Structures are given as C-alpha cells and as structure tokens.
Amino acid sequence: MRSMLMASASLAIFLCAASPTALAQTPSGTAPAAASAEARVLRYAFPVAETGFDPVQLQDLYSRMIAGHIFDAPLTFDYLARPAKIVPNTLKELPEISADFTRFTFRLKPGIFFTDHPAFKGKKRELVAADYVYAFKRIYDPRWKSPLLSTFETAKVLGLSELRKRSLDRKQPFPYDEPVDGIRVIDRYTWEIRLAQPNPRFHLQFTDGSTMGAVAREVVEAEGDNIMSVPVGTGPFVLTSWRRGSQIVLSRNPGYRERFFDALPAPDDAAAQAIAQQMRGRRLPMLDRVEISIIEEQQPRWLSFLNGEHDFLDRLPPQFAPLAIPNNQLAPNLQRRGLRMDRRLQPEVVLTYFNMDDPVVGGYTPEKVALRRAISLAYNIDEEIRLTRGNQARAAQGPIAYGTYGYDARFRSEMSEYSPARAKALLDMYGYVDKDGDGWRDRPDGSPLTIELASQPDQLSRNLNDTWFKSLKAVGVRMRFKIQQWPENMKAARAGSLMMWGSAWAAGGPDSDFFLSLAYGPAASEANDARFDLPEYNRLYEAQQRLPDGPERLAMLQRLQLMMIAWAPYRFHVTRYSTDLMHPALQGYLGHPFLRHFWPYVDIDPAAQRASKR
Incomplete structure (x- = not known):
C-alpha cells in the first residue's frame, strides 16, 4: 500500500x-x-x-x-503475536489449501451482518459466501479500474481474466453471474478459488479488509459510481x-x-x-x-x-x-x-519513480539507463536522512523491504551511494553535456535537459525538493517541480502523465512479492507507476510466484532485485523508523508490522x- x-x-x-x-x-x-x-x-x-x-x-x-x-477480510493478523501470525477473521478456520497450492477453500462463520442500507429494504442482511465471491470479481470489472488487478492476474485465477477480456472486447458490463472455474460458491457459507498454477502464498492476500473486504452487491448496484x-x-x-x-x-x-x-x-x-x-x-x-x-x-x-x-x-x-x-x-x-x-523500523520502501514512457527519463537504451542511474547517484541521500528525516531512517538498498521474506541485511547496492563524481562521469560518457554554453547539460540530441519532479505543497516536501534541486544542480542538471495536492498527483501517476514522483510502499504482509511487482509489466498504471516492462523480468517474476519458499525462490527474488537496480526505473531512498507517541489515555496500543x-x-x-x- x-x-x-x-x-x-x-x-x-x-x-x-x-x-x-x-x-x-x-x-x-x-x-x-x-x-x-x-x-x-x-x-x-x-x-x-x-x-x-x-x-x-x-x-x-x-x-x-x-x-x-x-x-x-476473511483473515487478519493476531494483534500481539511477533513474528506476525495469520488468524481467521470472518472465517471459522484458516483456509483449506490443496497439496499443489492451486485450490483454496474458505468457510465463513454464520451470523455476521452488514450495517443497514436502504437496498436491504429494512431487513438484516447476513454476510454469505456469495458476497466475498462478488467482491473478488469486482477486481476484474473494468468499470472500477482496480489497482489490485495485477496482483491477482499474475495468480491466474481460472477464467476471470478471460471474463474481463470478453467484457472489454464486447464493451458490455462485466458478467458477474457467468460461472467460471476459478471462483465459485459451494454453499451459503463456503466458497473456493482455483488457480491455473501453484501459488503457495496466495491466501496472504486475504488479510486486509481495505482490499479484500466483503461488500454487498445490492449496495454497489444501488450506489453505482457513488460507492466510493x-x-x-x-x-x-x-x-x-x-x-x-x-x-x-x-x-x-x-x-x-x-x-x-x-x-x-x-x-x-x-x-x-x-x-x-x-x-x-x-x-x-x-x-x-x-x-x-x-x-x-x-x-x-x-x-x-x-x-x-x-x-x-x-x-x-x-x-x-x-x-x-x-x-x-x-x-x-x-x-x-x-x-x-x-519505535520500530518499518517494512517499507520510500522511492521515486521514473516514468519509463517519458521521452526524457524513460526508455531502455543505454543512454536512458545511464541518465536514471546518474540522477540517482547525484542525489544526496545522506542529506535527506540527516536533515529532512532527522536521522529517523536508513538508506534503502533495493526494493525488498525490511521484515519481508527475501530481505538480506548484508546486501548493499549503489542505491545507498551518493557520488556526484560517478554521476558526472556517466552523464559525460553518454552525451549529456552542455552544448549551448548556458551552464546546464543538454540531451544527447542537443535539446534542453530538464527534469521535472511532481511534489506536494507541504514543508517536508519542500525540504526534499531542496535536496533534489541542489543535488542535480551540482552535476549541471536543470530541475523543476510540479506542485499539486497528493490526490491529484496520485491520479496523474496512474494516468502516466508524470515524469517523476515520490511515494512510499509498505508491506501488507510478510512476503516481498508486492515490492517486486512494482516493476512487473502488466501492473503498469496500477502498482507499477514506473511502467517498467521487461519480458525477462516479467517471466522471472511469474516463476517465483509458483515456488514455495526456499533457496530456489530466494535466488529468484535476489535476481529480480538486481534487475530493478540495474535498469533503474526507481530511485530507492530510505526505510523509515516509525515512532508513534501516545498520551496516557490511550491504552493497549502496540505497533504491528502489517496490521494497521x-x-x-x-x-x-x-x-x-x-x-x-x-
């Protein structure tokens, strides 16, 4: 998230x-x-x-x-267990998982009810299996443009991607009532999901009510676009x-x-x-x-x-x-x-993305990769940590977040390196030099080189912008800022209209898969703001999803991380320490790594x- x-x-x-x-x-x-x-x-x-x-x-x-x-959501985390432990929420028990990790069966507790809505016509409306099936199918409905789609399309739920494609091709409403092999109601309180390929960690997706919460179909249909x-x-x-x-x-x-x-x-x-x-x-x-x-x-x-x-x-x-x-x-x-x-170190990564479709910073040719790497090396990450973050963060080495499977505390990369000299050498080598004598570097074709970063109007953003501006000025690169409120920047990011923008992604569970999905091609305009799309990366990302945890999968996770660093669609900044403060009136609070x-x-x-x- x-x-x-x-x-x-x-x-x-x-x-x-x-x-x-x-x-x-x-x-x-x-x-x-x-x-x-x-x-x-x-x-x-x-x-x-x-x-x-x-x-x-x-x-x-x-x-x-x-x-x-x-x-x-069907599942949640035990509030106090460390390491994190998944427990039933609306389910009677943890899901039943087939030996080949392709079939997941969920059994709901009876006697759970929705809050009132006129669509229920004055009657108490019980939560049933069909509500979770409907909520899941909504992810595939093109009408909602769900950012969750890529997560489940890679899991290959039988028949749902095909159902979505037919809806798009025919320009017709999504056919919720058309049966598919991948998800079906077994009885009033039981449903199952079937996958085309193994996915040992698939059930981890069902721990968060803000993504996998049950909704009532009659409410969604009554409210339409007002459902937000x-x-x-x-x-x-x-x-x-x-x-x-x-x-x-x-x-x-x-x-x-x-x-x-x-x-x-x-x-x-x-x-x-x-x-x-x-x-x-x-x-x-x-x-x-x-x-x-x-x-x-x-x-x-x-x-x-x-x-x-x-x-x-x-x-x-x-x-x-x-x-x-x-x-x-x-x-x-x-x-x-x-x-x-x-106080605790967060399972998160703070980053800035480069839009791979942008004519200035995007692209896969050597000079474009060199530009992105030079910008990253020129950025004074030490100043960000010391001045802007009050030493309440440490440099990130890559996309795999602290506290998630695949994280290696010994791993080091150039993402934590501040080297204006290396940045200048890369820019010089690939033709980003001052061609018109105005003191600023130009693009290899002689056109002006201007880097534009989207940002927000608050003080902390302004401090980060100062670091960016000084860092790039020191290597001769002109920079400007596009200031908008956060919701406007998020909409623009999903539309692919920003050159660069910074945000942070936090783990919703104990696996690193999500962070690596930030470079998965089919997730472009969803989690993959950078719109990075490399066939070899996509193939390897899908392959690791099918494997159980172990040495083979760990090797794949590390390879994916190295590919993200080498191609540089993101500049990874920091992992932050979170310090929550409480007055004596608040009782029982203890921060959880994933349960927010x-x-x-x-x-x-x-x-x-x-x-x-x-």
Whole structure:
C-alpha cells in the first residue's frame, strides 16, 4: 500500500456532499452512537487527505486505514503475536489449501451482518459466501479500474481474466453471474478459488479488509459510481460524519458480531504480555468513536498532539525527533507527562519513480539507463536522512523491504551511494553535456535537459525538493517541480502523465512479492507507476510466484532485485523508523508490522484524556 514520500507509508476514501457540514447519520442510514460525557473517543490526525472508501478502488494508505475498519477480510493478523501470525477473521478456520497450492477453500462463520442500507429494504442482511465471491470479481470489472488487478492476474485465477477480456472486447458490463472455474460458491457459507498454477502464498492476500473486504452487491448496484462515498461493511466501525479533506468520524458498529480480545503474544514479549493481561476477554471494539482530522503540515499536527487535542501521533514528524526522542529515547519532559512511545523500523520502501514512457527519463537504451542511474547517484541521500528525516531512517538498498521474506541485511547496492563524481562521469560518457554554453547539460540530441519532479505543497516536501534541486544542480542538471495536492498527483501517476514522483510502499504482509511487482509489466498504471516492462523480468517474476519458499525462490527474488537496480526505473531512498507517541489515555496500543487497523484493540480512558489537555 502506498503513502506519501514525506508522510507515513507502509501501501492506502468520500461522501459526495456539496456542503462541508458533517452528516447527521451514516451514509448507510445507521444512526451514530449517542453522545456521552464519558464516551471513549480516540482522536488523532492524518497528514494526507482521503480519496475514497471503496476497497477495490483504493491505493493510498490513509484511505485504506478508514476502509479497513469498516470492511471485513476473511483473515487478519493476531494483534500481539511477533513474528506476525495469520488468524481467521470472518472465517471459522484458516483456509483449506490443496497439496499443489492451486485450490483454496474458505468457510465463513454464520451470523455476521452488514450495517443497514436502504437496498436491504429494512431487513438484516447476513454476510454469505456469495458476497466475498462478488467482491473478488469486482477486481476484474473494468468499470472500477482496480489497482489490485495485477496482483491477482499474475495468480491466474481460472477464467476471470478471460471474463474481463470478453467484457472489454464486447464493451458490455462485466458478467458477474457467468460461472467460471476459478471462483465459485459451494454453499451459503463456503466458497473456493482455483488457480491455473501453484501459488503457495496466495491466501496472504486475504488479510486486509481495505482490499479484500466483503461488500454487498445490492449496495454497489444501488450506489453505482457513488460507492466510493458509501462504505457498507460488516466491520467494527461505521462512518458517521465526513468533511472532505478535513475530518472523518467513525463510530462503533452497533450490530458488530460478538468478538473478544484474545491476542496471544510470545511468552518473552513483556510489553505485549502486559497488554494481553489488561485487555483479555474484553469485547471488541472498546472505543465508542474515532475522530480523524486531516492536518497536512507537520508542525500543527505536532502541536495539536502536545496540547492534548489528539491522543495519538501516528509517526512523529522527523524534524521534531531531536526534541521528542533525543538519542531515540522519550524526552524527560514527555515522560513526566506520562507519554509513551513505540519505535520500530518499518517494512517499507520510500522511492521515486521514473516514468519509463517519458521521452526524457524513460526508455531502455543505454543512454536512458545511464541518465536514471546518474540522477540517482547525484542525489544526496545522506542529506535527506540527516536533515529532512532527522536521522529517523536508513538508506534503502533495493526494493525488498525490511521484515519481508527475501530481505538480506548484508546486501548493499549503489542505491545507498551518493557520488556526484560517478554521476558526472556517466552523464559525460553518454552525451549529456552542455552544448549551448548556458551552464546546464543538454540531451544527447542537443535539446534542453530538464527534469521535472511532481511534489506536494507541504514543508517536508519542500525540504526534499531542496535536496533534489541542489543535488542535480551540482552535476549541471536543470530541475523543476510540479506542485499539486497528493490526490491529484496520485491520479496523474496512474494516468502516466508524470515524469517523476515520490511515494512510499509498505508491506501488507510478510512476503516481498508486492515490492517486486512494482516493476512487473502488466501492473503498469496500477502498482507499477514506473511502467517498467521487461519480458525477462516479467517471466522471472511469474516463476517465483509458483515456488514455495526456499533457496530456489530466494535466488529468484535476489535476481529480480538486481534487475530493478540495474535498469533503474526507481530511485530507492530510505526505510523509515516509525515512532508513534501516545498520551496516557490511550491504552493497549502496540505497533504491528502489517496490521494497521488497530482501533478495535485499543481503549481510551476519558478521565486521563481530560487531564492531558493543556
């Protein structure tokens, strides 16, 4: 899932009302929980505005954070287990997997219900197997342009890609009712997925409600293109009010199924054991409401937390690290106020992509590869880490993220190298020299060389832009910036209209496959913003998916990583340390490497919350 280069990663939401005022009720018609002086309300801020709430259409981290609390995936992660452990969510048990890794059978718990919507005509609507089958088929429906499509097309679910192609060729609506061998309902609570080739890790895709959450067909058909605004799920929270780009409020789902805190931490994990002892047996969710503000600038977000207006700070802005966590320990003044910190290295990669279709930086010829490599070598990654990120990051060596299968802590590459001398030598060698005497390098054909980076208007982005500008100026390359808000840049990236743009991708599970899909040709305009398409890479990427974990697959993963570095469709920047801060009122929080939908597992002490306000 994706996030802003200058915000948090990982990768990621609307109510189409003309008025910015909050809704009087949820989009699905469910009345919000009654207000109470002692209501348990978690308050914090996102640094990025939402884009929508429909699981199959989302791509950014923060929109997914909302959707993942509204929609239920079949599986989830144990909140406290480390290393990460997959457990059933709406299923009775883990999926049944055939010996050849081509058949996956899911058995649903009965008695789970959707929140209300007029399409249900006043009746309680139970979650059934057909809802997950329909939700999965929506990924293949061309109408929704799902960024998830490439992930499942490589898995080769029998018949679905062909069904999609017929829909496109005939210019007809996607035929949801046409049977296919790859996915079918067995009975009311059972469904199966069949693949054309082995995929031992296929079930890992079903742990995130923001991507694989169940939706009701009658709601999607009733709402049509407005479905991004109307999230109707079976999860622990419902959307109760929304002001576009300003505030999102969710309340406890009054019809949520009976579910209790039952996380099982490792015996030697003292912090997790303490949470388990405090929370075990409590009914989920414990919160009455969650209030999310959108505060794009880092300083106001930091100050609102310090002043007790927010209970939780998701990722301490790096410029405040020297004040808040000197020597990576919580500052004494914050300790005296009872604040706590949770610091960990993220399973993520922060990157900048080069659009391979762009006439300036794209292409596969030696001079284009040399240009991209020279830009990467010229970029002062040390300055980014030291000044912009407050030493709360370390240089990335390649696409395989820390904490995922295939990561090798010993691996080193030129991605962590800052070498203006090597950059100049590459540019000189391949004809990027100053031909008209204006002090700036030109392209080999004599036309001006100008590098354009898309960016956002916040302070952290401006700091990164300064590093980019100084770095390229030092090697004689002219640079300019295209400033837009994050949602506009994301739309432009998917349309292939940006030369370069930075973002971050976070692991949704313990495997590195997703990060390598960033260069998989069929994923262009989805995860593959660079639009890199190399037949040999595509073949090798598909081959590793069929293998179980082991030495043969590890060798393939490393080969794919080396190919991404050599062809340079991306400049990999850093992996960030995440430091979350909490006021004493927030109870039970412990950061998870992959489970970002933590609201059901935490509580708020209203008395401590009042005391934290300054």
